[in-house]
Amino acid sequence: MDANALELFARIAQAGSFAQAARDLGLTRAAISRRISAIENAVGLALFARSTRSLGLTEAGRRLHARARAVREAAESARLTLRHTRDQLDGTLRISATAGFGRHVLAPLLARFQALHPAVRYELFFTDRRVDLMREGLDIAFRVTSKPPEAWVAQPVLTFQVHAYGLPGTQVLDHPAELARRPLLLLGQGEEPYESHWLHQDGQRADVVLQASAWGSDLDGLIALARHGAGIVVAPDFCVAPCGSWGNAPGEAPEERLLQNLLPGWRLVVGIETVQALTLPLPAGSETARALVRFVKEALMSSR
Numbered sequence: 001m002d003a004n005a006l007e008l009f010a011r012i013a014q015a016g017s018f019a020q021a022a023r024d025l026g027l028t029r030a031a032i033s034r035r036i037s038a039i040e041n042a043v044g045l046a047l048f049a050r051s052t053r054s055l056g057l058t059e060a061g062r063r064l065h066a067r068a069r070a071v072r073e074a075a076e077s078a079r080l081t082l083r084h085t086r087d088q089l090d091g092t093l094r095i096s097a098t099a100g101f102g103r104h105v106l107a108p109l110l111a112r113f114q115a116l117h118p119a120v121r122y123e124l125f126f127t128d129r130r131v132d133l134m135r136e137g138l139d140i141a142f143r144v145t146s147k148p149p150e151a152w153v154a155q156p157v158l159t160f161q162v163h164a165y166g167l168p169g170t171q172v173l174d175h176p177a178e179l180a181r182r183p184l185l186l187l188g189q190g191e192e193p194y195e196s197h198w199l200h201q202d203g204q205r206a207d208v209v210l211q212a213s214a215w216g217s218d219l220d221g222l223i224a225l226a227r228h229g230a231g232i233v234v235a236p237d238f239c240v241a242p243c244g245s246w247g248n249a250p251g252e253a254p255e256e257r258l259l260q261n262l263l264p265g266w267r268l269v270v271g272i273e274t275v276q277a278l279t280l281p282l283p284a285g286s287e288t289a290r291a292l293v294r295f296v297k298e299a300l301m302s303s304r
Contacts, residue, residue: 090119102126183231
């Protein structure tokens with residue numbers, strides 16, 4: 001085994017699972033599996049004890065790991081030294097995001113990232129249209145999905161919930177059934193009523209038929225209507241938070257919230273409640289793109 005294989009072995013062992021190793025290395029799970037097989041074929045021994053959820057080491061793997069770890073640490077030290085010689089990240093990133101996430105969460109974070117790396121430029125696509133990642137030559141896509149494309153490396157960056165929001169001072173509701181008697185501002189719904197499903201934090205469930213008084217494809221427009229007292233808007237929490245608060249650095253005070261959750265403890269069941277960052281695996285993927293995803297993920301963890 002050469003130094004590259006030893007370092008790779010040590011990094012996969014450190015990750016402890018196929019999924020985590022793929023995220024750490026910027027590769028797909030299938031690529032990690034192929035590389036593990038290649039390493040084991042090279043030495044003629046089983047080095048990893050596999051299960052569906054984790055990756056352990058065999059007795060032979062544990063003996064090899066001590067030497068491989070020393071190689072990994074030396075390589076990481078060398079890369080850190082080289083990285084410090086670079087003044088800034090650079091290049092142009094083509095980024096797509098859902099409109100709400102892009103405007104309310106990503107935009108302030110991009111401003112902070114660009115202040116750290118002024119040589120980085122952005123071409124932005126904030127849209128709820130389903131973007132073809134390969135055809136449009138994207139470097140990063142922030143997408144609400146539970147089934148990311150297999151050819152892309154996916155990292156969850158934000159979990160969210162959908163609530164019913166109205167102006168402060170509006171009477172708080174005890175049960176989602178009370179929404180049926182209020183003017184509602186609903187994304188994507190037409191004139192026909194639809195059945196919504198709500199879940200309380202104590203496990204209680206409620207099915208309520210909702211009729212919109214205003215609807216459309218522009219969630220920000222519906223939120224603006226709610227801010228002017230036109231009704232109750234059903235929206236993800238990150239779209240209703242004060243402008244810029246998701247992008248605030250730790251310790252910065254957010255602006256005063258303009259809308260309040262009128263159904264405390266309840267959330268609308270939407271099926272998918274995670275925003276994932278999609279990037280191309282290395283070597284096709286951009287190191288600048290991976291650095292931005294790390295920055296966004298760490299910043300949002302701090303905000304939470």
